[in-house]
Structure formats: C-alpha cells, structure tokens
Amino acid sequence: xxxLSESAESTDPLADLSIDYVEMYVEDVDAAxxxxxxxxxxxxxxxxxxxxxxxxxxxxxxxxxxxTQATSELHPASAYVMTHGDGVADIALRTADPAAAxxxxxxxxxxxxxxxxxxxxxxPAVPGSLRGFGDLVxxxxxxxxxxxxxxxAGHVPMKSAGTxxxxxxxxxxxxxxxxLDHVAVCLPAGDLDxxxxxxxxxxxxxxxxxxxxxxGTQAMESKVVQSRSGTVTLTLIEPDTxxxxxxxxxxxxxxxxxxxxxxxxSSRDAVGSVRALSERGVSFLRTPSSYYDLLGRRVxxxxxxxxxxxxxxxxxxxxxxxxxxxxxxxxxxxxxTLFFEVIERQGAATFGSANIKALYEAVELERTKQRGxxxx
Numbered sequence: 001x002x003x004l005s006e007s008a009e010s011t012d013p014l015a016d017l018s019i020d021y022v023e024m025y026v027e028d029v030d031a032a033x034x035x036x037x038x039x040x041x042x043x044x045x046x047x048x049x050x051x052x053x054x055x056x057x058x059x060x061x062x063x064x065x066x067x068t069q070a071t072s073e074l075h076p077a078s079a080y081v082m083t084h085g086d087g088v089a090d091i092a093l094r095t096a097d098p099a100a101a102x103x104x105x106x107x108x109x110x111x112x113x114x115x116x117x118x119x120x121x122x123x124p125a126v127p128g129s130l131r132g133f134g135d136l137v138x139x140x141x142x143x144x145x146x147x148x149x150x151x152x153a154g155h156v157p158m159k160s161a162g163t164x165x166x167x168x169x170x171x172x173x174x175x176x177x178x179x180l181d182h183v184a185v186c187l188p189a190g191d192l193d194x195x196x197x198x199x200x201x202x203x204x205x206x207x208x209x210x211x212x213x214x215x216g217t218q219a220m221e222s223k224v225v226q227s228r229s230g231t232v233t234l235t236l237i238e239p240d241t242x243x244x245x246x247x248x249x250x251x252x253x254x255x256x257x258x259x260x261x262x263x264x265x266s267s268r269d270a271v272g273s274v275r276a277l278s279e280r281g282v283s284f285l286r287t288p289s290s291y292y293d294l295l296g297r298r299v300x301x302x303x304x305x306x307x308x309x310x311x312x313x314x315x316x317x318x319x320x321x322x323x324x325x326x327x328x329x330x331x332x333x334x335x336x337t338l339f340f341e342v343i344e345r346q347g348a349a350t351f352g353s354a355n356i357k358a359l360y361e362a363v364e365l366e367r368t369k370q371r372g373x374x375x376x
Contacts, residue, residue: 012104012204012228013095013096013097013100013101013104014095014101014104014105014203014204014228015204015228015229016095016096016145016229017093017094017095017101017203017204017227017228017229017231017232018093018094018095018227018229018231018232019091019092019093019094019180019231019232020064020092020093020094020141020143020149020150020152021057021064021065021066021092021141021152022063022064022065022066022088022090022091022092022180022183022263023065023066023067023068023088023089023090023091023092023139023152024065024066024067024068024086024087024088024089025068025069025070025076025077025080025081025084025086025087025089026067026068026069026077026081026086027069027081027085027086028069029054029055029056029067029068029069030056032056032067032069032086033056033058033067035332036058036060036065036067037058038280038281039277039280039281039282040060040175040177040277040280040282041060041174041175041177041276041280042058042059042060042063042065043058043059043060044056044057044058044158045057045058045059045064045151045157045158046151046152046155046156046157046158047155047156047158048068048152048154048155048156050154051071051072052070052071052072052074052075053068053069053070053071053072053075053077054068054069054071055067055068055069055152055154055155057151057152057155059149060175060177061177061178061179062149062178062179062180063177063178063179063180063265064149066090066092066152066155068089076089077089080135083256083257084255084256084257084259084337085254085255085333085334085335085337086333086338087255087259087260087337087338088136088183088259088260088263088338089135089136089137090129090136090137090138090139091132091136091138091183091232092138092139092140092141092152093138093139093140093141093227093232094140094141094142094143095140095141095142095143096142096143096144096145097142098116098127098128098140098141098142099116099128101140102115102116102128102130102140105130105202105203106130108201108202108203108204109198109201109202110130110131110198110202110203111130111131111202112128112129112130112131113129113130113131113137114126114127114128114129114137115128116128116140125153126153127139127140127141127142127153128140130202130203133185133187133191133195133236133258133259134187134257134258134259135257136258136259136260138203139152141153174276175273175276175277175280176267176268176269176272176273176276177265177266177267177273177342178265178266178267178268179265179266180263180264180265180266181233181264181265181266181341181343181345182224182233182234182235182264182343183233183234183235183260183262183263183264184234184235184237184260184261184262184263184264184341185234185235185236185237185258185259185260185261186237186238186248186251186252186255186258186259186261187236187237187238187258188238188252188257188258189238189239189240189241190238191238191258192221192223192236192237192238193223195236196223196225196236199225199234200225203227204227204228205225205226205227205228205232205234206225206226206227206228207223207224207225208224208225208226208233209222209223209224209350209351210222210223210224211351211356212240213356213357213360214243214357215246215247215357215360215361215364216244216246216361216364217243217244217246218239218240218243218244218245218246218247218248218364219239219240219242219243219246220237220238220239220240220246220248220360221237221238221239221240222235222236222237222356223235223236224236224351235351237261239252246364247360247363247364247367250336250367251337254335254336254337255335255337259337260338261337261338261339262328262338262339262340262341263340263341264326264340264341264342264343265340265341265342265343266343266344266345267342267343267344268344269344270312270314270325270326270327270342270343270344271308271309271312271314271325273342273344274312274313274314274327274342275312277329277342278312282329283329283330283332284312284313284327284328284329284330285313285327285328285329285330285359285362285363285365285366286313286362286365287313287314287315287327287358287362288365289310291315291358292306292309292310295309295316298317298318298354299316299317299318299323301316309325312327313327313362314326314327314342315327315355315358315359316355317348317354317355318348319348319349319350321347321348321349321350322345322346322347322348322349323345323346323347323348324343324344324345324346324348324351324355325343325344325346326341326342326343326344326351326355326359327341327342327359328340328341328359328362328363329341329342330366331366336367341359
C-alpha cells in the first residue's frame, strides 16, 4: 500500500511545488531595491522594463524577491499599491511541469487568475497563475528538478551577477539569511477554515499545525498548511471575534483585506544575523527582560547563550524535534502592515507555542507605543 502511495505522489504534478520567488508591488522600485540591498544585503540580479512597469530582482542566499513598480495604470501594480501600499502580490511556485500543475489544480477546485499562453513568433510565453488568498496569486514557474535559482519571465540578468541559474545564490553574505521559511497571512474572520480547505483540496497542501493565540484582551486563530514537498509553508491567521479587536483587525483595515503580514527568513545563526542586520540599520522588536528571566526554566540554555539572546531580543523555544530561535523586525511600512522575521531552526519543525504568543505580544507592545506616539 505504501508503494502505491509513493507512486501516486511521484506522478502528481502538484507534489513538487516549492517557492521560486516572491513578487512585491511597490510605489518606488529604486527605493525598494536600495532598502533590500543596503539593509538586508541582497544583490541585484535582474531587471525588467516595459511600457507598463519597471522591475528589479534581488537575491540573498536562496531568497529571490521581485520588486515591481507600475509606470502605467494598466499594470496591476498600480491598483494594488493604491489599495494596499507596498506588499506581496505573488508567491510564485516552481514545478517541473507548470501546465500539468495548472490544469490539475483547476480540476481540484483552484481558481485561475491567468491561463498559460504559449510562445508565438511575436510574443513570449506567458506562465499560468492561480488565485490564492485575497488578491494574491501564485504564478507557476518551470524549473527542472535540482535547478538552481533563476529569474522571472522577462527579467534580464545583471552582467555583474553572471548568467548562470545560480547567479547570486552562493555569494557570501555577512547577515546569513538562507531561504524563505514561511509566509504569515492575515485573513478576515470566518475565512480561515475555507482557505485551509482551498490549499488542501486545490493545491494538495497538508494541514500541519494550529494554535489559539491570546494576547491581552485580543485573540487569534492560526492554522498552518504546507506543500507536500515541505518547502512552502503558509501560516494563516484570523482574528477571534469573541475577543477584543487587535493587531490582526488593524492589519486587515490598513491593508484593506487579506494579505501577507510577514515573510520569515531562515538563518543558521539568528543571533549573528540579528547583530549583522542591526548594524545595517534594521530595527527589531524588543522582548521584555522578564521573558529571559523565565526562559531558562523552559529551555536548557547555557549562561552565555542566554545572554546572547537577551542582548539581541531573540526568542527561543523547542518542540519534540529540536529548538528554534526567532524574532520580528519592526515594521517600516507606512501602514504598519508588513514586517519580517528571522528564524533559526535546530531541528524544530513547528513554531514553538510559547514563542508565537511572545512574538505577537512584542507586536502588540510596538503597536501600543506607536498609538501613543501618534496621539501626541
């Protein structure tokens, strides 16, 4: 029976889905690129220009971000930025056979955003894309198994970055970010279960984790879905309407609907990454000292390690498989709707129940401080 299951998995065109790149629609592509290169040590590896847009692709480790600015109201980035401000518009998924994956997903209930179009003598091929949550889409990108990072369709590689498929991926970076660990998504109340079902049924994801998070008088429900390849992880969050309104409600109001709240970047050394990023001007949320006074009772840590965590405000937790260390950046988004995370996994496969609450308590503390500042 297991042999049959493995055989079915190997022939399923949705079984190999993984993240190829994340596209962000931005108001000013040059400023956005400078932010990622200056603050996060990304490298510009490609550019794209048309009558309707300008695009810059930046990369750090195996993380590829596509930054797109509309230069015409005809480009979808124009309406997106007016509605949401800068934000994540596309989580592109790589697969060996995007056409087969597209049609398999449609047969299972996925909603098409754009049908694939073959290449003609006067037009390049157009990849197909599927609807995700809110107005986010998933473009399906062809990559052969084992192929390194490439560029999105229409992007020209930078000469300094080389022309190989792995250009930029192996360059040493002092801040030590590796790849995209997970994407956190805020959903309107009542949408969580339907969205979990959509990713499970239409894209073959697995439901792997859930958590009820209480922060003061507010609360939220979180469920995690993951691709069968194990490389695409979405943390889906909705507010608990039985509690007071809070930060998830504020995201939904500021973003004007469902969307990506944060991108989590993995690191082999979270403390080292935080120190390096801080030196480059990245600000992180601060954790109350009392957290570290109690941390040693939950997780066996040496005094030096505990001191490193306290000085950088990195949180620690563990599950049955190992430990993890993580921290949120302070949001620099004008609407305070988007921020980022650094996470180090030492075997841990989940998110650490105690950490999730502590992380969102740090967000709440920052939100309260900002509200007080705005009222001055």
